[in-house]
Amino acid sequence: MLRQNGAVNTTPKAPRLPPFGIRRNLLRPDGGERSVRVTHIELLFDLIFVFALTQLSRYLYENQSPTGALQSAVLVLALWWVWVYTTWVTNWLDPARLPVRAAVIGLALVGLIMSVSIFESFGDRGLTFAIAYVVLQIGRTVFMIAAVARHDRDLSRDFVGVLLWLAASGVFWILGGLVSIEFRIWFWLIALGIEYLSGAVGFRLPGRGSARVEDWNISGPHIAQRSALFVIIALGESFLVTGFAFVAQESSVVGVASVLLAFVNAVTLWWLYFDHAERAGAKAIARADKPGRIGSRAYTYTHAIIIAGIVLGSVADKEVLGHPDDAMKISTAIVIAGGPLLCLVGLTVFRWIVVREMLLSHIVGAALMVVTFAASAGMTPFVLFAVMTAILVATAAWETITRVRAGGDDEQAG
Incomplete structure (x- = not known):
């Protein structure tokens, strides 16, 4: 308190600002569309x-x-x-x-x-x-x-x-x-x-x-939407790689079939992520008391596994288009089987973090992929690719049928 002319000045001092920093407040507003857009x-x-x-x-x-x-x-x-x-x-x-x-x-x-x-x-x-x-x-x-x-x-x-x-x-x-x-x-x-x-x-x-990252006050919906958009970017990149590889070679029945399988593969990965997992994660982080925890574990770390799987899958698309009938090499088998397997593992970990749920369809699908990889020595790259795509489609179908039978519709998923 300060005395002025015998009176006590009770006006509080303004807090001292640090000498370093931008004066204009650049933080997002706390509420409204701009906080999450x-x-x-x-x-x-x-x-x-x-x-x-x-x-x-x-x-x-x-x-x-x-x-x-x-x-x-x-x-x-x-x-x-x-x-x-x-x-x-x-x-x-x-x-x-x-x-x-x-x-x-x-x-x-x-x-x-x-x-x-x-x-x-x-x-x-x-x-x-x-x-x-x-x-x-x-x-x-x-x-x-x-x-x-x-x-x-x-x-x-x-x-x-x-x-x-x-x-x-x-x-x-x-x-x-x-x-x-x-x-x-x-x-x-x-x-x-x-x-x-x-x-x-x-x-x-x-x-x-x-x-104390878990206590950070973040916008959960923004983190969830940004991560989902990057998954779309990675899937879009796989279409680019597949398309360029296809137009660079002579058309053939196996080539056309490989492109169709690559398309089904990418769409199925999209389905596995966006049909339920993405909405479950978005809802979980939006209502979390500590969104920083989910943002760090489920989106910052776990999504790296999913993205790595999609990137590896795009390499598999190009490999199958270029060498569909070659003798199987261990590196080729790892590329073809590793992409969808990493995606399923990443999605399984993601769902466990956000909703404490581990789907039987994902576990069985991942196990079948491991078994198929172990038996891939006698297959051609095209056959292994077709089998892995079939397992991926069956996994997605199993998950969706289970959700629908449990009473979930398109609006209630997640």
């Missing part, structure tokens, strides 16, 4: 990843070896991590605000540089890929800290922790781009391990504690 600028950012995924599929197709598989796994997990971290940031910040919109456009440009470097990331463009990746991760995080420093001190403090973890991983990304190609994978595995571990431990740092 997916904006057009976010969709523009997503378009960069359509190209990125096609380059990733191309790399995996041309490097079907244990080393190539490991390198491709690093790349798909890195791409997913860039995308999902950006989604979390635009979950808090309002893309309708011009500074946020400008930041997303800048991130899209860096993402394009990263995407064009993917195919040669374990070659001559490794340093370009690493620099673009680190600039995107750190630049976005610094902008987030500046945007919320004056308006949400706790969130700003949490993202300082995120920045420190990303800086540590960034050292290994850059070093990996500098060292010789045969050692690059090990540096990038360490970098990726740091990033995935950081989220799992809540970005904990000595003397600072954790960021």
Whole structure:
């Protein structure tokens, strides 16, 4: 309290704002459509990843070896991590605000540089890929800290922790781009391990504690919708890969049949995700007391498995179109069986997290896929692809019939 002319001034002091940070409040409003809406600028950012995924599929197709598989796994997990971290940031910040919109456009440009470097990331463009990746991760995080420093001190403090973890991983990304190609994978595995571990431990740092990610106040419907849109992007990429592979060869009965199977495969994956699982997840995160928990476990981590399965499936489409009648190789069998199996495993984990439900259809379907893979040595790629597609369709049909018989209709699903 202050005394002025003998009187006591009881007017409270205005809280001191930190010297760092953007004065304009860029956070999304708490209620209304703008708090959950997916904006057009976010969709523009997503378009960069359509190209990125096609380059990733191309790399995996041309490097079907244990080393190539490991390198491709690093790349798909890195791409997913860039995308999902950006989604979390635009979950808090309002893309309708011009500074946020400008930041997303800048991130899209860096993402394009990263995407064009993917195919040669374990070659001559490794340093370009690493620099673009680190600039995107750190630049976005610094902008987030500046945007919320004056308006949400706790969130700003949490993202300082995120920045420190990303800086540590960034050292290994850059070093990996500098060292010789045969050692690059090990540096990038360490970098990726740091990033995935950081989220799992809540970005904990000595003397600072954790960021309590599960307590973050996020917009659940926005996270759910953004993740669903990325699944659509991945499925769209598989259509692109299949279409380009088909038009590049002479038409044949087996080629036409392979395209039809690829289409059925993609539609069935769409059905398995969107007929029930997507709505169940969206409803669960919307009504959750701690949406950060579901956002972190079900969408940030588990969706990486689903996306990896879809990408692997697009490689299988191209492999079957190119070599339908060849003798089976172990790498070909892994590609063809691995895609749908990863998707089913990811969907099973996802449903368990959001609704504590484990479907018998998914478990049996995954088991049949494993058995089919074990017996694939005597099959051609086309036959294995046809059998895996049949198992996938049967799994989706079983799930849908079970739901309908239980009294669920199209509006009540989920």
